[in-house]
Amino acid sequence: MERVSDYLIADHARLRGLLAAAAAGAAVEPEAFAAFRAGLLRHIGIEEKLLFPAVRDGGGAALAERLRALHVEHAAISSLLVPAPDLALCGELAGLLAAHDAQEEGPDGVYEACEVVLGAAASEALGARARAAPAVRPAPHGDRPGLTRTAAEALRLARRPRGA
Ligand SMILES: [Fe+2]
Ligand SMILES: [Fe+2]
Structure with missing residues (x-):
């Protein structure tokens, strides 16, 4: 039997591979990006709907605060999955995910705190x-002008207090 964090860590690697494949050429490879996007939304759903609720009440205030920070980053990551991608957007996603996954993995990571x-x-x-958990079928890409396309802007908007 596999621990939930082992499953999620393997999923991080799978998703990183899909994003790298999507961005390996002169333009974004649509099938790899679509698989990455659906897989990442499913992964975030597993964390938000299965893992975090299972540990939120038992882990004390420090863990709850770390879960809140990850939740904000999930919103930022999700917002970068809305616009149609180009290579620059793939680079922004790769950077944001590297920092995010690093907070979840490792001996001091949130997943290990959840295991405890x-x-x-x-x-x-x-x-x-x-x-x-079932596959996710994401909505089509948005095409409004001005959609967020950088990690810094996505984080700034996700961290903004409600109504500001
Ligand atoms: Fe996450
Ligand atoms: Fe994760």
Whole structure:
């Protein structure tokens, strides 16, 4: 049985590979990017709907604060998945994801803190649910002018207090 964090860490690598494949040529490769985009939205959904709720009440204020910071970054990442991509946007996504995944992985990462709260049996049960999570069928790309296309702007907007 696989712990939920092992599943999610392997998914990070899979998604990084898809993004690299999408951005490997002179223009964005649409099929690889579509697979990356759907896979990343599914991954964020697993974290937000399965993992975070399972640990939020048992991990104390420090973990809750780290989950809140990741949640804000999920909003920023998702906003960069709205516009039709070009290579520059793929670069912005790669940079934002590298920083984000680094906060989740590793001995001091949020996933390991979640494992401590869950314990082995609950983590393996959650891992099975994560594996079984259905594919996501994302909405078409938006085409409004002025859609956010940089990580810095996406983070600034996601961190802005509501109504500001
Ligand atoms: Fe995440
Ligand atoms: Fe993740």
